[in-house]
Amino acid sequence: MNAADRPRAGQDRAHGTAVRPAVMAHMIPWFPDRERSFTIARALLDAGVGYLEVQFPYSDPTADGPAIQKACADALDAGFRVADGFEYLERLRAHRDVPIFLMSYAGLVYRRGVAEFVRRAADHGVTGLIVPDLPPGSDEGLYEAAQRYAISAVPVLVVTARQARIDAVAAVRPAYIYAALRSGITGRRTVIDSDSLAFLDRLRPIGAELMAGFGVQSAEQVQALAGHVETVVVGSAFVRVVEDVLSRRPAEAARHTDTLYEAVHAVARELVGS
Amino acid sequence: MQATHSVYHNYFGQFGGRYVAEVLRTPLDLLEEEFAEAMEDPGFQREFDTIADQFVGRPTPLLYAENTTREIGGAQLYIKMEGLAHTGAHKINNAVGQALLARRMGKTRIIAETGAGQHGVATAAVCAKLGLECRVYMGEIDIRRQKPNVFWMQMYGAEVVPVTSGSRTLKDAVNEALRDWAHSFPETHYVIGSALGPSPYPDMVREFQSVVGRETRQQVEAAGLEVAALVACVGGGSNAIGFFAPYLDQPEPRLVGVEAGGTGDQPGRHAARMGGLGTPGIVQGYKSLFLLDEDGQVQPTHSISAGLDYPGIGPQLASLGASGRVEFRRARDQQALDAVGRFARNEGVVFALESAHGGAAALQLAAELPPHQAVVVNMSGRGDKDLFIMAGELDRRAWREFLLSEGDRL
Numbered sequence: 143m144n145a146a147d148r149p150r151a152g153q154d155r156a157h158g159t160a161v162r163p164a165v166m167a168h169m170i171p172w173f174p175d176r177e178r179s180f181t182i183a184r185a186l187l188d189a190g191v192g193y194l195e196v197q198f199p200y201s202d203p204t205a206d207g208p209a210i211q212k213a214c215a216d217a218l219d220a221g222f223r224v225a226d227g228f229e230y231l232e233r234l235r236a237h238r239d240v241p242i243f244l245m246s247y248a249g250l251v252y253r254r255g256v257a258e259f260v261r262r263a264a265d266h267g268v269t270g271l272i273v274p275d276l277p278p279g280s281d282e283g284l285y286e287a288a289q290r291y292a293i294s295a296v297p298v299l300v301v302t303a304r305q306a307r308i309d310a311v312a313a314v315r316p317a318y319i320y321a322a323l324r325s326g327i328t329g330r331r332t333v334i335d336s337d338s339l340a341f342l343d344r345l346r347p348i349g350a351e352l353m354a355g356f357g358v359q360s361a362e363q364v365q366a367l368a369g370h371v372e373t374v375v376v377g378s379a380f381v382r383v384v385e386d387v388l389s390r391r392p393a394e395a396a397r398h399t400d401t402l403y404e405a406v407h408a409v410a411r412e413l414v415g416s
Numbered sequence: 417m418q419a420t421h422s423v424y425h426n427y428f429g430q431f432g433g434r435y436v437a438e439v440l441r442t443p444l445d446l447l448e449e450e451f452a453e454a455m456e457d458p459g460f461q462r463e464f465d466t467i468a469d470q471f472v473g474r475p476t477p478l479l480y481a482e483n484t485t486r487e488i489g490g491a492q493l494y495i496k497m498e499g500l501a502h503t504g505a506h507k508i509n510n511a512v513g514q515a516l517l518a519r520r521m522g523k524t525r526i527i528a529e530t531g532a533g534q535h536g537v538a539t540a541a542v543c544a545k546l547g548l549e550c551r552v553y554m555g556e557i558d559i560r561r562q563k564p565n566v567f568w569m570q571m572y573g574a575e576v577v578p579v580t581s582g583s584r585t586l587k588d589a590v591n592e593a594l595r596d597w598a599h600s601f602p603e604t605h606y607v608i609g610s611a612l613g614p615s616p617y618p619d620m621v622r623e624f625q626s627v628v629g630r631e632t633r634q635q636v637e638a639a640g641l642e643v644a645a646l647v648a649c650v651g652g653g654s655n656a657i658g659f660f661a662p663y664l665d666q667p668e669p670r671l672v673g674v675e676a677g678g679t680g681d682q683p684g685r686h687a688a689r690m691g692g693l694g695t696p697g698i699v700q701g702y703k704s705l706f707l708l709d710e711d712g713q714v715q716p717t718h719s720i721s722a723g724l725d726y727p728g729i730g731p732q733l734a735s736l737g738a739s740g741r742v743e744f745r746r747a748r749d750q751q752a753l754d755a756v757g758r759f760a761r762n763e764g765v766v767f768a769l770e771s772a773h774g775g776a777a778a779l780q781l782a783a784e785l786p787p788h789q790a791v792v793v794n795m796s797g798r799g800d801k802d803l804f805i806m807a808g809e810l811d812r813r814a815w816r817e818f819l820l821s822e823g824d825r826l
């Protein structure tokens with residue numbers, strides 16, 4: 143489904159029925175290893191998530207909390223390479239054709255040239271790129287390259303952003319905005335209150351599809367955002383489900399990928415609300 | 417490129433900048449403004465000078481290494497005794513400057529990362545003096561290597577938090593501190609310990625460390641020396657850039673930065689980013705030369721000294737290396753150890769292992785240059801903290817026996 147085909151959160155609200163936002167599920171290839179990370183992706187897709195945010199693991203993920211950082215370290219230990227990551231995206235798309243947002247850090251994106259990275263992402267069918275440490279204004283050509291290769295570079299805005307910053311980000315005319323619901327790093331739970339909603343409504347006039355995340359873990363939080371955003375991003379919550387399965391039932395998890403599949407699927411279904 | 421103030425560059429040639437997630441934009445913007453204002457404020461300068469005088473123990477002496485000079489028979493070798501500064505290294509200059517800035521901004525809490533522990537000890541001491549709460553992030557491996565400094569930080573009332581992620585050394589401590597700051601900045605200032613990180617840190621740390629260079633310049637001029645070269649070790653680059661600062665805009669003297677050659681040139685065995693081993697990258701908020709693999713993942717490093725094994729170099733030094741104004745050399749672990757012993761026996765001075773990398777290169781340079789010229793090496797730190805490493809190197813068996821007997825006694 144394209145951004146253009148999807149109903150707008152604002153429009154739904156006008157009809158008085160706040161439609162539950164789509165879920166963008168975050169996952170990390172090669173966490174905990176190549177095959178099981180594919181099992182996790184299958185579980186998420188089968189549960190009906192609207193988008194996948196695929197994070198290419200990086201050695202120094204400074205904007206991520208302990209859960210995602212450790213998962214990235216495990217993925218690197220399991221042998222993840224950037225070239226594998228792009229192949230993996232193809233495999234995901236063959237399983238189900240949902241839009242994929244590729245998230246990573248400047249460290250990987252800049253290494254062989256930002257434009258080259260963007261071109262590879264476009265070649266592998268990526269819908270959008272999220273690179274938190276290449277923000278508009280310090281983006282090393284990310285936004286220009288994204289336009290050239292017809293994919294979306296997705297800027298982040300934080301709930302504490304000053305209006306001048308919101309305006310500067312609006313000026314790059316983004317198709318999507320990743321709205322961080324609190325300052326800090328990923329992983330800690332966020333209370334969605336009137337401040338969060340007021341922030342999201344301030345972003346509405348930009349006309350971008352809003353993806354809200356940072357500390358969203360429950361169906362209630364997803365519901366609380368209905369009518370204010372098109373998409374809710376859930377990240378650390380899935381990493382924790384996986385960690386839980388691996389630690390509590392290591393022998394079982396090793397034998398049956400089913401255990402992992404079912405645990406992730408159940409949590410995703412609840413969030414998706416299907 | 418912004419240039420709101422003569423001390424604020426942001427970019428140095430192609431290096432530097434501020435590549436951070438949105439959460440860190442506000443604290444860095446505010447820091448940039450405050451830094452620029454403070455540098456123009458004579459009151460701030462006076463505060464800094466008073467503490468430098470009474471607490472840090474400035475000026476630190478310039479010592480003529482007479483016996484070593486005679487032994488070599490080349491250029492006169494001088495040692496800037498920065499290790500005599502309070503808490504044992506140049507790190508205190510920057511800690512004082514940033515803590516004063518934090519107080520000016522109304523912050524009540526300080527966080528810092530530390531590798532060798534010298535920056536942590538300096539920050540902890542300054543926080544004790546200024547009445548600020550202090551937390552120091554330190555990699556688990558560095559905690560083991562530099563245990564004495566952990567005790568000192570705790571003695572000053574700081575909380576030392578072990579970092580168990582990644583390589584469990586300095587860069588991982590930086591990551592942890594950045595994570596803390598991303599939500600704590602309303603009341604917290606992050607004191608980075610070297611001339612790196614997102615702007616304005618590289619400019620700010622250079623300014624606070626340039627007191628070393630200014631003093632040295634006065635001292636060599638007063639002594640009427642013809643200085644051929646200034647030599648400093650380079651981890652992130654704060655002691656080097658501070659030492660070189662007054663000479664950057666002129667072609668002379670030679671400025672020589674010395675990196676950790678470790679045990680060899682293979683990946684993982686050294687921490688030398690210059691001289692072709694590093695690649696341009698964006699890591700921890702700034703663009704510079706880093707030790708990276710083909711994908712851009714940060715590579716493991718090695719050095720006998722905990723303060724030099726950081727995989728990146730400060731952006732201004734990377735730029736000065738590219739322009740040729742600063743030359744870079746490497747000293748291997750063993751050369752640094754040898755230099756510690758030689759200066760101790762000849763001059764009665766024990767270099768920190770970090771500084772001894774500079775010392776080793778200075779010994780070589782002095783031998784290459786004529787007697788009417790002088791080579792000045794910055795002894796950025798004294799070696800007390802390295803007791804546990806040095807004693808083991810000197811006589812492993814005797815040291816082991818001593819440690820075991822102490823253990824029994826407890």
Ligand SMILES: Cc1ncc(COP(=O)(O)O)c(C=O)c1O
Pocket residue numbers: 505506507531532533534535609610611649650651652653654655656722723724768770771796797798
């Ligand atoms: C004594 C000493 N010298 C040098 C360094 C390296 O840092 P820089 O390159 O920033 O001076 C350290 C770092 O911990 C140190 O303790």
